[in-house]
Amino acid sequence: MSYYVKLFVVISGITVLSACTTNFSLPRGIPFNEVNQDEAIEKGDSHTTDNNDSIDENQINSEEIEETEIDREFLLESHFFNEVKVVNGNQVIENPSNIMAMVNKEYGLEDDYVPKDLVIPEVDFSFGDADIPQSYLRKDAATALEKLFKLAKEDNIELLAVSGYRSFFRQQGIFNVEKGNKGEEKALQAVALPGQSEHQTGLAMDVTSRSVNLEITKEFGETKEGKWVSENAHKAGFIIRYPLGKESITGYQYEPWHLRYVGLEQAKVIYENKLTLEEYFQKAKKI
Structure with a gap:
């Protein structure tokens, strides 16, 4: 050939x-x-x-x-994203019952929004057994908090819950006090304006320990309890909502005590990728 x-x-x-x-x-x-x-x-x-x-x-x-x-x-069902309407120049969330609702300085809640499924989790509170609004959480978040406290106890860590649900008007009072004590600029870095607080969602709980005298302080993050929370909160579906070094993204100072329920799957992804909720939604894709 x-x-x-x-x-x-x-x-x-x-x-x-x-x-x-x-x-x-x-x-x-x-x-x-x-x-x-x-x-x-x-x-x-x-x-x-x-x-x-x-x-x-x-x-x-x-x-x-x-x-x-x-x-x-980062694939996420569409109903987990904020649905927003503009009211008087403000972006208001229309689906606040969404457990992934991103409430911050850009997206807020109606002043009359109150979650329908608020319950008191069976955990220890810093104020004892008093039946007051701040002891409440939405049912899923309350169940998750009970799981988190149980995990902590198994590791010989004692946690105490401090502040959960807050109404729009309760948040207004807290902001006014902070503003009067420290001035508006510092108040805006430490306390959310009414309607912009995650506590109004019923999905956030502040926690503390006896090692910081049951106070809400950034020193909590340096205690064994605070370090444990940082490393284990995601196992119950919570994230540290305002982590250290991400202040320019969240708009708030470091708060190692502020836990936000987002669900087990999302909490794991956020924790493992060292993200804020804002950064998570920048990566998330609707399905």
């Missing part, structure tokens, strides 16, 4: 092989055997591959799989 006939046979074989690749699952943008076809034609063997090229393809496949797994972490 002449050289040109052999070359024609080889090229025809490669063309047939390429046409069959549509039935394979390929990495995006990388045709089957693309890196080896020119070399195969020169050698007259469409099945010859270089070992180094095979390693490169494996690495590409690995990167594609890893990227897909990371993206999957």
Whole structure:
């Protein structure tokens, strides 16, 4: 067989092989055997591959799989995103019962919003057994808090709950006191305006310990109890809502005591990726 006939046979074989690749699952943008076809034609063997090229393809496949797994972490059903309407220039959340509702300085709640499923979790409170509004949480969050306190007890950690649900008007009073004591600028860094407080959602609880005299203080984060909470809150579906070093993102100072319920799956992703709720929603994709 002449050289040109052999070359024609080889090229025809490669063309047939390429046409069959549509039935394979390929990495995006990388045709089957693309890196080896020119070399195969020169050698007259469409099945010859270089070992180094095979390693490169494996690495590409690995990167594609890893990227897909990371993206999957941030797939979130559409009802978990804020639905917003503009009222007097303010963005007001229309689906506040959503457990992932992102309440902050940009998105707020109606002044008359009160969760319908508030209950008192069976945990120890810093003020004892008094039946007062701040002892309440939404049912799912209350159950999760009970789980968190149980996990803590198993590790010989004593936690006490301090402040859960707050109404719009209760938050107004707290802000006014802080403003009177420290001035408006500092008050805005430490206390949410009414309607912008997570406590109104019934999904947030402040916690403390005897090691800081049952106070709400950033020193709690340096105690064994505070460190335990930081490392384990996600196991019950909570996140540290205002972490250290993320003040420019959350808009608030570091609060190691402020726990926010978001659900087990989302809490795990936020914890493992060291995100704030704002950063999580920047990555989240609706499904």
